[in-house]
Amino acid sequence: MDRVASPWLIKRFVDPDAEFGFLPFGNEFPLPDDAIPFAIPGVELGPHDAAGSTFRKIMLKYALTDPALEILAKMIESGVTHVFHHHEPDYSVGDLPYAEGVGLDSLAAGMMYACQDDADNVAKSVVIYDGLYAYCRSLVLLEAHPELKTLPVPRIWDAIRAGLRN
Secondary structure (H helix, E strand, O other), rough: OHHHHHHHOOOOHHHOOOOOOOOOOOOOOOOOOOEEEEEEOOOEEOOOOOOEEEHHHHHHHHOOOOHHHHHHHHHHHHHHHHHHHHOOOOHOOOOHOHHHHHHHHHHHHHHHHHOOOOHHHHHHHHHHHHHHHHHHHHHHHHHHHHHHHHHOOHHHHHHHHHHHOO
C-alpha cells in the first residue's frame, strides 16, 4: 500500500513532476544524488514503523494538514496493520481505526499481482487513490455538514459532489 500510495501523495500534493525509481526488495543499490528516497530502511521517509506509514511521514515532512489526507493515512496504516497481524490469533478487524484498510490491503495485493511492476502499479492505481481521497473528503464534508445526512441518498451524493467541487 505505502509503496503505491506514497507516490500518489507526492504527485498530487508535493511535486506533480516527480519521477520515481523502484528498488527491488532486500537489496542495496546506490541512489541517484538528486533522489529523495522513501520507504527504504534507514532514510528519513523510511518504511512503516512506530512513527507511522511512509505516507504519514511524507505528510509530516511536507506539512500536509488536509483532514481528508489524515483519514487516508489512517486507512493505509490500518491496511498495513492488517497485512502484518491478520494471522495472529487475537487479531480483530474490529480493532482497526478504519476497517477500509482491509479492503485496501486486498486491492493493493490484487494490483500487485495484476501489474507488470511497481511503476505499472503506481500508474494504474492512481484512480484508486483518487477515489479514496474523494471518499475521505466526503467524510470530512459530512462531518462539517451533518444536515446532508438527512437527504435522500441520491441527493446526498449530489450534495457531496457539489461540496467537493468547492
